[in-house]
Amino acid sequence: MTRKIQVIINPGSGQPKPVLHTINQIFRPAGVEWDLALTHKSGDAERFARDAVKEGVDVVAAYGGDGTVMEVARGVMGSNVPMAILPGGTANLMSVEIGIPRDLAKAAKIAANENSPVKSIDVGEINGSYFLLRVGLGIAAQKVEIADRDMKDKYGLMAYSIAALQAMKDAVPVNYKFILDGEEINAEGVTCLVDNAGNFGVSGFTISKDISIYDGLLDVILIRDISFRTAVNVGRSVVKSEPTSEAVNHWQAKEIVIEADPIQTIQVDGEIGRHTPISVKVVPAAVPVLTAPTQEAPG
Ligand SMILES: [Mg+2]
Structure with missing residues (x-):
């Protein structure tokens, strides 16, 4: 079965590198069917992630810093669809926390690989x-x-x-x-x-x-x-x-x-x-x- 990945990109983060090319170089040979959504404002990443879960994707990947990762996490929370992190921000603490490589190609390989283990992380709740x-x-x-x-x-x-x-x-x-x-x-x-x-x-x-x-x-x-x-x-x-x-x-x-x-x-x-x-x-x-x-x- 084809692995479907929705990539959510915060275009305001990251380095001036050909991000899409790198992601495609990993996803295409792995037979991944992927699409992307660009965020424009706060709240977009969460909404895109929630929509992608409804559409039945296998993975929602977040490209950006911790802010983008947090939003995507909220979007997939309570579902069985895992989040993949593609570190791209100034601060990528979450990727360090769960052991995702800084290198985009390596991080994309984890997203593409059906055998990558899914682990569930805790979330904190403060006043709702x-x-x-x-x-x-x-x-x-x-x-x-x-x-x-x-x-x-x-x-x-x-x-x-x-x-x-x-x-x-x-x-x-x-x-x-x-x-x-x-x-x-x-x-x-x-x-x-x-x-x-x-x-x-x-x-x-x-x-x-x-x-x-x-x-x-x-x-x-x-x-x-x-x-x-x-x-x-x-x-x-x-x-x-x-x-x-x-x-x-x-x-x-x-x-x-x-x-x-x-x-x-x-x-x-x-x-x-x-x-x-x-x-x-x-x-x-x-x-x-x-x-x-x-x-x-x-x-
Ligand atoms: Mg703890």
Whole structure:
């Protein structure tokens, strides 16, 4: 049976390379029947993905950055049609998270291959809307606010780190109240993250290797002390697998309520605009995704 793939392309992302040619070079010899849809505005990718599922395609492939991937994920959510990721944005954290190669031809091969394993990833839900990566509170939200389009174009991934360093200078302690699966915890910290995915787009760096997008749990990371040493320690905890130190608290839960005093701005997958209090929960195994055939089963 012919494999049908709907490719959804965000033309605003990516490098000045012949994308269609590369995709066709992989799909055609593999006997894939494919079509494409170009996004023009926010919401298009989700709608195209949902339509493609209805039309009975075998795979919906997202070419773009994490924003496009998030929309396509929402479009295929709750169906049996897997999403394939063709990394093309400035930030492609989701592709790193599930082990999709940066190289477009290699990523397209995974989409074309009928034997590529389908795994279902968790999605986070915050006050009724969905996220794939994380929710950041306080300076974790400012960090993205500063990483604007100009800076991203100029510095790429570096923009995020530069913005983070700028934000750290303004860090003030915040009183947080967490309700984690019904258990109340009060703690002071400078910034806080609720992670569905562990990586920050820096190769090999994850805030903790205990964070898994397949485990049906969200990870709450409270940074208590934002000194440079903390950043180094967080980095080291990856190697040593010591997620909780005096500078960092790490909890896991399915349902999370966070209040903050003073009220904190939040970012949801990079989108700024809301503030605390927030109510977050995990939607386990919500989105089927194609993964690399050689990848080991997630632990
Ligand atoms: Mg998890």
